[in-house]
Amino acid sequence: MNTLRIAGGQVLRPDATVEDADVLVDRDEGTILDIGADLDADADETLDAAGCLVTPGLVNAHCHVAMTLLRGYADDKPLDAWLREDIWPAEGALTPEDVRAGAELGLVEMIKSGTTGFADMYFHVPEIAAAVEEAGLRARLGHGVVTLGKDDADARADIDESLDVAREFDGAADGRIRTAAMPHSLTTVAEEYLHEFVADAHDEGIPVHYHANETTDEVDPIVDERGERPLSYAKDLGMLTADDFLAHGVHVDDAEIDLLADAGTGVVHCPASNMKLASGMAPVQKLLDAGVTVGLGTDGAASNNDLDMFDEMRDAAMLGKLAAEDASAVAAPDVVRMATAGSAAAVDLPGGALEVGGAADLAVVDLDAPHLTPANDLVSHLAYAARGSDVRHTVCDGRVLMRDREVLTLDEDAVMARAREAVASLRERV
Ligand SMILES: CSC[C@H]1O[C@@H](n2cnc3c(O)ncnc32)[C@H](O)[C@@H]1O
Ligand SMILES: [Zn+2]
Secondary structure, three states: OOEEEEEEEEEEOOOOOEEEEEEEEEOOOOEEEEEEOOOOOOOOEEEEOOOEEEEEOEEEEEEOHHHHHHOOOOOOOOHHHHHHHHHHHHHOOOOHHHHHHHHHHHHHHHHHOOEEEEEEEEOOHHHHHHHHHHHOOEEEEEEEEOOOOOOHHHHHHHHHHHHHHHHHHOOOOOOOEEEOEEEOEOOOOOHHHHHHHHHHHHHOOOOEEEEEOOOHHHHHHHHHHHOOOHHHHHHHOOOOOOOOEEEEOOOOOHHHHHHHHHHOOEEEEOHHHHHHOOOOOOOHHHHHHOOOOEEEOOOOHHHOOOOOHHHHHHHHHHHHHHHHOOOOOOOHHHHHHHHHHHHHHHHOOOOOOOOOOOEOOEEEEEOOOHHHOOOOOHHHHHHHHOOHHHEEEEEEOOEEEEEOOEEOOOOHHHHHHHHHHHHHHHHHHO
């Protein structure tokens, strides 16, 4: 058996306690063999975790990873104008090679900030899957469908591509890649297509992921035209099952929260994107109190503007308190759980907890920094004070993706150079 030992650190356990322990990993199986004191000193490889906190790898449950190319491309606008005036025209000019370059850049950024799994909605998914295979993370990938502005043939071709991609790539990269069917939202995919698309996906056991209840501009027309709330419409369409997960859920009323809790549908909270686009404040504490599975996501780097899940935890806690008008709301252990076990459950990927037999997906956070001193409460530090740049080692599926801040699976400098070239060329074309 080929083993990896993460030695001499403090380990964050699923019950939010921290203990001095080593973590021993079976690299062949990609699972945790043991957590405890003085484990196998003869392991094939050892990562030094002295003075560090070993946490589950963070799971970014909603992202558009190749949008790193559009970071800083268009800022300071609300969602609808931002998409229509800037983002969609630029995305229309992206080649498969551009998407590969943007995805690799995003994956380096994720590895360097302790993220080991993510869910992604975009296009040119084969390129994203190839980048994920090389980078070594886990992902739930899907082709996002928009039928708005398309004729029937183009709309159906987009849906067919989403289903084909979901079939073809499920289980790729030694099982690290899973898939979903991904209608973009309840307003950008017409009802005539949604019924069949969702039914076809579910008939084949493919989950569905979509944006929902993000802005009032999106919610109000549904209410006006149908006389029902968006998530009641989603339920009618069969899109509210325990396998499905939606991004945002900002403008949800109490009845919709009950629908989510009853159905077991996951909600991915994206606080930075919601603040930057001034979309609103999701009622996260209410969702948690109702028993909804809540994960955390960055959304794309063009509306965030980074893929750092530590930032996202801090934003989620701060915004959650503001939304609830209660300083005790969305507390540190809640956001750490959302970024780990909550996200993993919402998108149904392994990981999210350090436990024997579980996936060996973890991040080692170096505590030897002024902003993490003194170590009064390490869960508090994760939620409120740590940064992605504090991550020293990242491990996914038992494989070391970053050691002492050196990314081992991708060439960081070459990835940045390719992204700069892709954007220089894109700017000439758009
Ligand atoms: C059709 S692929 C996915 C599509 O989603 C766009 N997008 C990025 N961020 C958001 C957001 O916050 N709400 C809705 N849509 C978003 C992205 O640019 C792609 O076009
Ligand atoms: Zn999104």
